[in-house]
Amino acid sequence: xxxxxxxxxxxxxxxxxxxxxxxLREFKAKGWKSPGYHYVVFPDGKVEQLLAxxxxxNGVQGYNSTSINVAYVGGIDNKGAxxxxxxxxxxxxxxxxxxxxxxxxxxxxxxxxxxxxxxxPVKWKKQCPCFDAEKEYAYLDDIKxxxxxxxxxxxxxxxxxxxxxxxxxxxxxSWWDKIKALTPWNKKx
Ligand SMILES: [Zn+2]
Numbered sequence: 001x002x003x004x005x006x007x008x009x010x011x012x013x014x015x016x017x018x019x020x021x022x023x024l025r026e027f028k029a030k031g032w033k034s035p036g037y038h039y040v041v042f043p044d045g046k047v048e049q050l051l052a053x054x055x056x057x058n059g060v061q062g063y064n065s066t067s068i069n070v071a072y073v074g075g076i077d078n079k080g081a082x083x084x085x086x087x088x089x090x091x092x093x094x095x096x097x098x099x100x101x102x103x104x105x106x107x108x109x110x111x112x113x114x115x116x117x118x119x120x121p122v123k124w125k126k127q128c129p130c131f132d133a134e135k136e137y138a139y140l141d142d143i144k145x146x147x148x149x150x151x152x153x154x155x156x157x158x159x160x161x162x163x164x165x166x167x168x169x170x171x172x173x174s175w176w177d178k179i180k181a182l183t184p185w186n187k188k189x
Pocket of ligand 1: 059
């Protein structure tokens with residue numbers, strides 16, 4: 001298993017009508033051997049996996065071997081200018097995806113592509129993902145899983161785990177069930 005230290009959020013910087021195949025073609029045209037992202041979130045809230053998590057995607061140069069890359073489809077307006085045009089369904093699906101990844105990789109930091117250049121816009125080489133992902137998902141860093149070891153009452157975030165990860169059940173399972181499945185105290189010593 002790879003040591004995942006960062007979960008990068010991207011936009012595809014293309015039309016909101018882009019399909020999975022459009023994206024795969026785009027990566028191929030660039031001469032990339034791997035897709036740019038592990039997961040892509042579409043405007044209707046659908047999530048597609050482009051690459052297994054144990055494989056290295058081509059999201060952020062210099063960081064890829066220890067990263068999971070996730071993108072929403074969109075991020076530019078009809079003149080090509082950067083815009084956060086995520087739909088409500090897309091925002092919702094993206095946060096659920098990020099939550100489930102954070103559960104799987106609790107030590108990974110969640111940030112936007114542009115955040116590798118800091119918080120000063122003039123230093124950004126790209127606007128991607130066109131919103132402050134680090135800020136939006138900062139609440140996930142505050143979750144201390146151990147705290148909930150003996151209590152089912154204090155569920156930290158109102159969220160349902162969505163069946164995005166490989167070999168996951170078809171039906172969504174509760175956040176608590178997912179935490180129990182992932183946390184070390186659940187394993188027999
Ligand atoms: Zn990006």
